[in-house]
Amino acid sequence: MSKMDNLRAMREARYEAAQKLAKSAPAKPAAPDRPTSAPQPAATAAEALCGHRNMSGRTCTREHGHAAKSHRYS
Numbered sequence: 001m002s003k004m005d006n007l008r009a010m011r012e013a014r015y016e017a018a019q020k021l022a023k024s025a026p027a028k029p030a031a032p033d034r035p036t037s038a039p040q041p042a043a044t045a046a047e048a049l050c051g052h053r054n055m056s057g058r059t060c061t062r063e064h065g066h067a068a069k070s071h072r073y074s
């Protein structure tokens with residue numbers, strides 16, 4: 001048996017042991033890797049703003065649907 005085969009056999013044995021352990025362990029709710037329903041403050045803030053862009057690429061910082069006739073780029 002070569003060294004590589006030996007290593008592979010060890011890895012497989014460890015994998016099988018882990019599988020058995022997982023099967024015998026009581027089921028617990030799987031935790032998601034990352035929250036999918038996390039709030040996205042950037043998108044929410046953008047929605048609350050007018051969002052009109054002027055010629056130099058700046059975005060209007062007034063609220064969405066503002067009554068003022070002019071846009072504000074501050």
Ligand SMILES: [Zn+2]
Pocket residue numbers: 050051052060061062066070071072
């Ligand atoms: Zn505006």
